[in-house]
Amino acid sequence: MIGTVFRSTDVAVEDRFDYWRELMSRTIAPSEMSSDHAADYWAEQRLLELGPVTVWPVSFLPTRYRRSTKLIRQSDPEQYHLSVMLGGRLGLDHVGRTSTYGPRDLWVSDSSRPYDVRPPDDGSCHLITGVGVEVPKVLLPVSPDRVRELLGRRLSGREGAGALLTDFLIGLSQQAGSLQPSDAPRLGTILLDLLSVWFAQPLEAEAALAPETRQRALTLRIREFIRQNLHDPGLTPPAIAAAHHISVSYLHRLFQEQTQGETVAAWIRGQRLEGARRDLADPALRATPIHVIAARWGLPRASDLSRAFRSAYGVSPREYRLQALAVAE
Incomplete structure (x- = not known):
């Protein structure tokens, strides 16, 4: 605190x-x-x-x-x-x-x-x-x-x-x-x-x-834009760059400089997975199908969520939900 x-x-x-x-x-x-x-x-x-x-x-x-x-x-x-x-x-x-x-x-x-x-x-x-x-x-x-x-x-x-x-x-x-x-x-x-x-x-x-101040502020605006549009499967680097009137190459360079080398796509994927993880652990959403949660976070196919989720957390979305809800009870 x-x-x-x-x-x-x-x-x-x-x-x-x-x-x-x-x-x-x-x-x-x-x-x-x-x-x-x-x-x-x-x-x-x-x-x-x-x-x-x-x-x-x-x-x-x-x-x-x-x-x-x-x-x-x-x-x-x-x-x-x-x-x-x-x-x-x-x-x-x-x-x-x-x-x-x-x-x-x-x-x-x-x-x-x-x-x-x-x-x-x-x-x-x-x-x-x-x-x-x-x-x-x-x-x-x-x-x-x-x-x-x-x-x-x-x-x-x-x-x-x-x-x-x-x-x-x-x-x-x-x-x-x-x-x-x-x-x-x-x-x-x-x-x-x-x-x-x-x-x-x-x-x-x-x-x-200072250029560094403008760059950090622009990166913050881009991150906020991404968070607000994670539900959109069309949220891609070209779409993000266009929304902020910058080139795709400049967008990638901003992220490399301001996020310790993390790529735009990796940051989007991480935000989506974290959002899905929170929903899977929410007792109020226990009846919501996994494919619906996947779509809510911009992953229209449940298989896309399953592969990325297992790679990030070591378990499938279904296994994680069962474990998280069992702890919550």
Whole structure:
């Protein structure tokens, strides 16, 4: 497991909001905090330190966060803050812009400039859920003048690099319990690459990114495309290359450089086999014929699954299912 977890229920009721205020002041740039629910506050946070980047999946009751010029003079970590909204709504006043954010919206704020994050004015107690990211300004290869164009804007986490970044952060939150501390630095490197590409795209500043960063980000986009299309028997290197407007030879070279020499076809096969293995071990799918599971993972013939499965795992799909379900009972 990576990260530390805070749950307000572990603290006495009368101390919960004060504790949360202290915790948030250590997590992000200090701000003035207030909440209509302070008397019986509820919040949860997981704090993931991925090298120089901090990620914090969070859920909390509606709260206001105001960072003033006075607080900036007292303390400024010189960071950009990224928020990915997953549930509820928040408003943001920052650098003269006012926007309201809902699920899969993103925003960026600058710790060196005042901001006001506000819950809805309806007095609701609906939970706010999302993922926060703190990244030192010096680590992004985009000039502060260009980044200012993004501050306080409502940006989409539904398409393009925004969707890839959002899905990565959601997956990181969901898998934190099974990740190891040794994974943290590598995950931080991947996240910095994704952030660099995401910052650059809306500013049309990809030329400022290092070639290695562009290549790693492109490989991540290709992997995500493959995962979403594993059901398609026509998922071949030429089809993948065409979907990303690159040559087949460049696609193969990317994979060799970014996946320790693993070929595109081998990676697709491994993903399909792992998906089929999970389905075969799922008690809820015990009545699903093996040929149906094979087709679900882009292998229209059960014999194709059987040969590849035995080669990878040493047993047939039927034998594996019997063993896995017997253990589950």
